[in-house]
Amino acid sequence: MDELDRTARALDAEHAATDLRARFELPPDVVYLDGNSLGPLARGVGDAVARVVEQEWGRGLVGSWNDAGWWEAPLRVGDRIGRLVGAAPGQVAVGDSTSVRLYQSLHAAAALRPGRRTVLADPSSFPTDLYVLASVARQVGWQIALLSPDDVPARLSGSDDVAAVVLSHVDYRTGRLWDLPGVTAAAHAAGAVTVWDLCHSAGAVPVDLDEHGVDLAVGCTYKYLNGGPGAPAFGYVAHRHQDAFANVLAGWTGHADPFAMSGTYVPAPGVARARVGTPPILSLAALDAALVVLDDVDVRAVRRRSSSLTAFLRACLEALVPGTRFASPADDDRRGSQVSVRHDEAWGIVRALAARGVVGDHRPGIARLGVGAPYLTHADMLTAARTFEAVLAGGEHRAAEHRVRPTVT
Numbered sequence: 001m002d003e004l005d006r007t008a009r010a011l012d013a014e015h016a017a018t019d020l021r022a023r024f025e026l027p028p029d030v031v032y033l034d035g036n037s038l039g040p041l042a043r044g045v046g047d048a049v050a051r052v053v054e055q056e057w058g059r060g061l062v063g064s065w066n067d068a069g070w071w072e073a074p075l076r077v078g079d080r081i082g083r084l085v086g087a088a089p090g091q092v093a094v095g096d097s098t099s100v101r102l103y104q105s106l107h108a109a110a111a112l113r114p115g116r117r118t119v120l121a122d123p124s125s126f127p128t129d130l131y132v133l134a135s136v137a138r139q140v141g142w143q144i145a146l147l148s149p150d151d152v153p154a155r156l157s158g159s160d161d162v163a164a165v166v167l168s169h170v171d172y173r174t175g176r177l178w179d180l181p182g183v184t185a186a187a188h189a190a191g192a193v194t195v196w197d198l199c200h201s202a203g204a205v206p207v208d209l210d211e212h213g214v215d216l217a218v219g220c221t222y223k224y225l226n227g228g229p230g231a232p233a234f235g236y237v238a239h240r241h242q243d244a245f246a247n248v249l250a251g252w253t254g255h256a257d258p259f260a261m262s263g264t265y266v267p268a269p270g271v272a273r274a275r276v277g278t279p280p281i282l283s284l285a286a287l288d289a290a291l292v293v294l295d296d297v298d299v300r301a302v303r304r305r306s307s308s309l310t311a312f313l314r315a316c317l318e319a320l321v322p323g324t325r326f327a328s329p330a331d332d333d334r335r336g337s338q339v340s341v342r343h344d345e346a347w348g349i350v351r352a353l354a355a356r357g358v359v360g361d362h363r364p365g366i367a368r369l370g371v372g373a374p375y376l377t378h379a380d381m382l383t384a385a386r387t388f389e390a391v392l393a394g395g396e397h398r399a400a401e402h403r404v405r406p407t408v409t
């Protein structure tokens with residue numbers, strides 16, 4: 001046992017109270033560092049989904065819309081997510097994809113600030129955010145100004161042309177955690193609204209939406225909320241904007257009285273008006289059960305564990321793989337829950353790591369190691385770094401079998 005082993009042990013002992021690995025069904029021989037793409041299966045999810053399928057659907061049939069609470073599920077599950085992102089009940093609706101929620105939120109932002117023609121966004125945003133923004137901008141007549149989130153407050157200062165600022169809280173590639181409170185305050189001082197994409201922070205980093213006065217937010221649930229592949233996204237609409245929230249996708253489930261079957265759209269009161277079509281009940285059941293395992297968890301405790309894990313992973317890589325070029329900040333307060341390493345052969349490295357049971361993922365030029373704090377340990381971080389070292393030392397990342405690129409990376 002060397003010094004790094006001893007440190008890993010000591011840190012794991014110090015953080016023992018937040019080790020929730022027993023709540024997840026992870027294979028024993030895998031260090032799973034891709035929970036920022038697809039969170040693992042939480043215990044109880046399979047049984048919960050089976051119960052909904054067999055009992056509620058199989059026996060309850062159509063009556064389950066009333067008897068099993070299916071109709072209310074998008075807002076009930078929304079409140080569960082709300083607790084994790086600092087939103088009081090009644091402000092989060094679940095359903096559809098992040099792309100759809102973003103489309104809705106951007107249109108709603110434009111309607112909240114008519115006459116203003118500029119929207120600020122980060123050119124490094126996840127592609128869907130840029131594509132959706134471009135599409136909405138064409139429809140509402142916005143000019144898009146692309147700039148680093150660091151430069152947003154200065155751009156806003158003294159301006160009166162900005163309708164909205166749309167940013168990711170954590171950068172999907174680098175893991176950079178942006179200043180949500182500061183940018184939100186600067187946007188408000190300039191009369192603009194904020195639309196935050198929480199895909200890489202919800203469940204991993206305290207967001208405190210209400211406390212910071214965020215206007216609108218969206219996020220996916222299949223990463224740190226562990227909702228499962230294709231789990232529905234969520235949209236947050238602050239209480240104060242709900243009456244004016246114009247749903248561009250004015251579907252019938254967001255109607256004030258859907259079963260009146262009126263030919264005229266009347267929006268439901270509250271965040272229910274953000275609903276669109278029929279909720280995906282089986283996916284919601286999986287998400288709901290996955291969130292149960294976080295019900296007694298304080299996201300600040302998750303964050304403390306995550307910061308310790310990612311700091312230790314960085315330290316191990318620095319010690320074992322000298323010259324590692326980190327894309328993720330060294331400063332704990334600026335780093336989300338991942339450690340990204342820049343490397344020209346990142347693709348081969350990620351494939352070779354996976355062949356040895358350390359599962360991360362690749363984004364162009366970057367090996368991305370996502371840290372789902374509840375189910376990972378400092379010992380796992382050390383294993384990952386040692387495996388990284390071994391892959392490079394043996395040139396395994398250059399092996400022919402690691403050059404094949406599957407459809408989904």
Ligand SMILES: Cc1ncc(COP(=O)(O)O)c(C=O)c1O
Nearest residue numbers: 097098099126168172197199220
């Ligand atoms: C920041 C960010 N926004 C959006 C998405 C995707 O959105 P959707 O749920 O529409 O696939 C992702 C990941 O897939 C993401 O990382």
Ligand SMILES: Nc1c(O)cccc1C(=O)C[C@H](N)C(=O)O
Nearest residue numbers: 036037038126172199230408409
């Ligand atoms: N949503 C995904 C999917 O449907 C397939 C594969 C990966 C994803 C992802 O979540 C990608 C992820 N947002 C990212 O940060 O790269």
